[in-house]
Amino acid sequence: MALAALVDHPDRAMRNAAYVLAMLLLSGAFAVPASAGPARPASINITASNWKFTPGTITVHVNQVTTLHFISKEGVHGIASAALGIANTFAMPNATAVTFTPHKPGTYVLHCTMPCGQGHAQMTLIVKIVQ
Numbered sequence: 001m002a003l004a005a006l007v008d009h010p011d012r013a014m015r016n017a018a019y020v021l022a023m024l025l026l027s028g029a030f031a032v033p034a035s036a037g038p039a040r041p042a043s044i045n046i047t048a049s050n051w052k053f054t055p056g057t058i059t060v061h062v063n064q065v066t067t068l069h070f071i072s073k074e075g076v077h078g079i080a081s082a083a084l085g086i087a088n089t090f091a092m093p094n095a096t097a098v099t100f101t102p103h104k105p106g107t108y109v110l111h112c113t114m115p116c117g118q119g120h121a122q123m124t125l126i127v128k129i130v131q
């Protein structure tokens with residue numbers, strides 16, 4: 001039964017019920033938030049080796065506090081991004097981590113910051129920032 005029909009219902013109790021329902025709808029009591037606010041913190045493990053990061057592409061949401069945990073299986077490598085606010089961080093046999101919060105969507109290509117050998121120039125981590 002449509003709400004409009006209930007509002008004009010001959011039975012007073014039904015009219016009251018319709019009124020309460022209308023107020024609840026107007027108050028947004030049943031509304032699902034369009035945006036749940038900042039996403040929960042993310043944690044991503046990245047393994048470095050000669051000469052790649054695995055995974056080579058990661059996806060992070062705008063305003064999502066994200067921690068990258070690096071560990072190297074081979075050699076010492078590094079990552080940094082001024083645009084993303086990622087401080088220079090080395091991937092070593094001991095795990096290291098860096099936390100950042102991206103604000104601008106886009107695809108960012110981060111090159112290894114540590115001269116690490118013949119494949120160094122091609123060693124990248126692609127960070128996709130999405131809404």
Ligand SMILES: [Cu+2]
Pocket residue numbers: 077078112113114115116117119120121123
């Ligand atoms: Cu390198």
